[in-house]
Amino acid sequence: MLKIDHMNTFIGRKRIIKDVSFQVLPGSIVGLIGPNGAGKTTIMKTILGLTKFTGNISVENQAVTENNHAALTRVGALIEHPAIYPFLSGLENLKLYSLDEDDMNHVVSLLRMNEYINRKSKGYSLGMKQKLGIAIALLNKPQLVILDEPMNGLDIEVTILVRKIIKQYAAQGTAFLISSHVLGELQKVMTNVLLITEGQIIVDKPIDEFNQVNHKHYKLLTDDMPATEQLLSDNRISIEKEDHYLVISRNDSYKIQDFLYKNHIRLVELTPKGMSFEQAIVSLVDQQRRQSHAE
Amino acid sequence: MTSSEMKAVNIMKTSLYQEFYKFSHKKITWVAPMLLLGYMALWIAYPMTRLMTMMTYDSSDAINLIVIIVGSTMFSMEFQNNTILTLIYKSSSKPTVYFNKFITIFVYDVLLHALSLAFTIVIALTIRPVAWMKVYRYNQPLIINMLSTTGIDVLTSVLIISLVFVISTMINSNAVVITASMAVVFFGEAISTDFMNLDSSLAYLFKWNPFNMTLLTLQYSNYPLYHETTLLTNLQISLGALAYMLTFLGVGYLIFRKKRF
Ligand SMILES: Nc1ncnc2c1ncn2[C@@H]1O[C@H](COP(=O)(O)OP(=O)(O)OP(=O)(O)O)[C@@H](O)[C@H]1O
Ligand SMILES: [Mg+2]
Numbered sequence: 023m024l025k026i027d028h029m030n031t032f033i034g035r036k037r038i039i040k041d042v043s044f045q046v047l048p049g050s051i052v053g054l055i056g057p058n059g060a061g062k063t064t065i066m067k068t069i070l071g072l073t074k075f076t077g078n079i080s081v082e083n084q085a086v087t088e089n090n091h092a093a094l095t096r097v098g099a100l101i102e103h104p105a106i107y108p109f110l111s112g113l114e115n116l117k118l119y120s121l122d123e124d125d126m127n128h129v130v131s132l133l134r135m136n137e138y139i140n141r142k143s144k145g146y147s148l149g150m151k152q153k154l155g156i157a158i159a160l161l162n163k164p165q166l167v168i169l170d171e172p173m174n175g176l177d178i179e180v181t182i183l184v185r186k187i188i189k190q191y192a193a194q195g196t197a198f199l200i201s202s203h204v205l206g207e208l209q210k211v212m213t214n215v216l217l218i219t220e221g222q223i224i225v226d227k228p229i230d231e232f233n234q235v236n237h238k239h240y241k242l243l244t245d246d247m248p249a250t251e252q253l254l255s256d257n258r259i260s261i262e263k264e265d266h267y268l269v270i271s272r273n274d275s276y277k278i279q280d281f282l283y284k285n286h287i288r289l290v291e292l293t294p295k296g297m298s299f300e301q302a303i304v305s306l307v308d309q310q311r312r313q314s315h316a317e
Numbered sequence: 318m319t320s321s322e323m324k325a326v327n328i329m330k331t332s333l334y335q336e337f338y339k340f341s342h343k344k345i346t347w348v349a350p351m352l353l354l355g356y357m358a359l360w361i362a363y364p365m366t367r368l369m370t371m372m373t374y375d376s377s378d379a380i381n382l383i384v385i386i387v388g389s390t391m392f393s394m395e396f397q398n399n400t401i402l403t404l405i406y407k408s409s410s411k412p413t414v415y416f417n418k419f420i421t422i423f424v425y426d427v428l429l430h431a432l433s434l435a436f437t438i439v440i441a442l443t444i445r446p447v448a449w450m451k452v453y454r455y456n457q458p459l460i461i462n463m464l465s466t467t468g469i470d471v472l473t474s475v476l477i478i479s480l481v482f483v484i485s486t487m488i489n490s491n492a493v494v495i496t497a498s499m500a501v502v503f504f505g506e507a508i509s510t511d512f513m514n515l516d517s518s519l520a521y522l523f524k525w526n527p528f529n530m531t532l533l534t535l536q537y538s539n540y541p542l543y544h545e546t547t548l549l550t551n552l553q554i555s556l557g558a559l560a561y562m563l564t565f566l567g568v569g570y571l572i573f574r575k576k577r578f
Pocket of ligand 2: 064
């Protein structure tokens with residue numbers, strides 16, 4: 023579907039994106055994740071033929087260049103802010119791009135915009151504008167949809183709706199490239215993670231690989247937590263509190279079980295502690311920073 | 318629809334169709350012609366009927382003002398509404414975007430001139446009759462004078478449009494670009510005229526400045542008076558206007574192409 027090969031993007035003389043290669047397959051939902059200024063928006067603009075770049079970008083084996091956008095005819099996009107003419111109604115904004123009225127009406131009702139779609143878009147709220155921007159990107163049964171921070175300004179209910187729609191389209195083969203710095207938003211829909219810092223991709227993996235548990239730490243629950251805490255700190259065993267649990271190192275686990283037994287404290291639960299997706303990402307970004315500073 | 322058919326339709330739609338669609342949905346597009354007619358109506362009572370007919374009731378100034386106002390927002394509205402990225406990626410390339418905008422405003426300009434012709438003819442047929450076939454200026458009948466003036470004024474206004482395009486590719490804000498365009502065109506004209514009237518020894522060079530060319534319509538309708546200022550013949554001004562128009566359009570295009578969004 024979308025194939026990117028050794029792409030470098032330049033703004034003025036400065037190289038903003040550095041030798042990036044990846045693919046987005048039909049039906050996959052790729053989350054482009056990274057801190058502010060990492061280059062998410064720039065990557066998306068480059069794919070849309072809007073910046074100076076080197077390397078190869080192709081959609082369905084057809085090359086995209088700055089001066090030829092023929093490959094982009096079935097690509098929908100929302101970059102940074104929704105592209106809306108305030109003097110047109112919502113529907114007129116859609117009509118500008120729509121090739122099929124049935125499809126347009128379908129998108130409008132999917133996003134539940136019927137009530138206000140004929141009103142001038144000048145009077146739309148932030149969320150209504152954002153939805154209209156998403157609607158424009160979804161027009162004409164696109165093969166690829168590029169969404170830059172699509173959940174901006176959307177309430178919980180609409181966010182859930184948009185996630186559902188994205189999954190529906192993906193199930194029919196549409197490929198998605200979606201950026202976000204709010205991880206939770208995407209975690210629920212992504213099939214792949216593309217982690218980027220300082221213009222470089224540092225992780226490109228299916229989401230499943232992130233959900234694996236991390237076995238270095240255990241969560242401990244006993245029938246007398248204050249006493250347990252006291253006991254372990256008296257014995258200079260390092261612990262951390264998390265919710266009702268104490269987090270301990272795996273290496274200490276046998277020793278701890280011994281102490282508990284001798285002190286008549288009953289063990290309620292001792293399980294491997296999973297690392298949340300968010301923690302995994304943060305630690306990866308951290309690692310990358312430390313490496314690049316060390317260089 | 319096959320995918321290649323869809324592509325063809327899509328490119329067609331994104332090109333001119335979109336530009337016309339947006340243009341025709343803006344209020345100013347429809348308000349401006351009303352104001353134009355109102356302004357022309359003010360001149361009906363003016364005694365020199367034949368001159369007024371030839372000059373289509375002084376429509377030239379009003380049309381210039383309209384194309385400055387309408388033309389200067391053609392680019393800035395795209396920047397202000399964040400539509401520029403979508404506009405460009407959905408079009409086949411940047412030149413298409415630029416020239417579609419030019420074609421749109423050009424068609425509008427021609428329509429405004431047609432409107433002022435129609436208005437003049439209606440007035441001539443009703444309250445201010447004229448002898449169409451009687452020779453008036455340049456040994457030609459009045460009707461030819463009128464049509465030539467209109468044709469020449471299209472050239473003058475396109476020169477102004479091209480100047481506005483250069484300015485509006487450099488400035489992103491609606492309000493600033495309108496102000497700047499008006500200032501450049503009107504002050505430019507005034508400064509050029511003042512300078513030309515100074516009898517400076519540099520006038521032989523300075524007469525080729527672009528603002529001198531914007532006096533073409535006026536000079537055509539009143540050669541003896543304006544030639545003293547411009548020091549150029551009608552043909553020289555016409556060719557100069559054409560050359561500047563192409564230059565400004567080209568420069569505007571280069572700026573637009575280099576622009577980063
Ligand atoms: N027009 C520009 N001129 C100069 N530098 C730019 C320009 N646009 C972006 N940059 C730089 O490129 C880098 C990447 O910016 P980009 O907008 O792609 O980041 P991002 O990942 O989308 O960030 P955010 O999460 O804040 O949206 C930044 O360091 C930014 O300073
Ligand atoms: Mg961004």
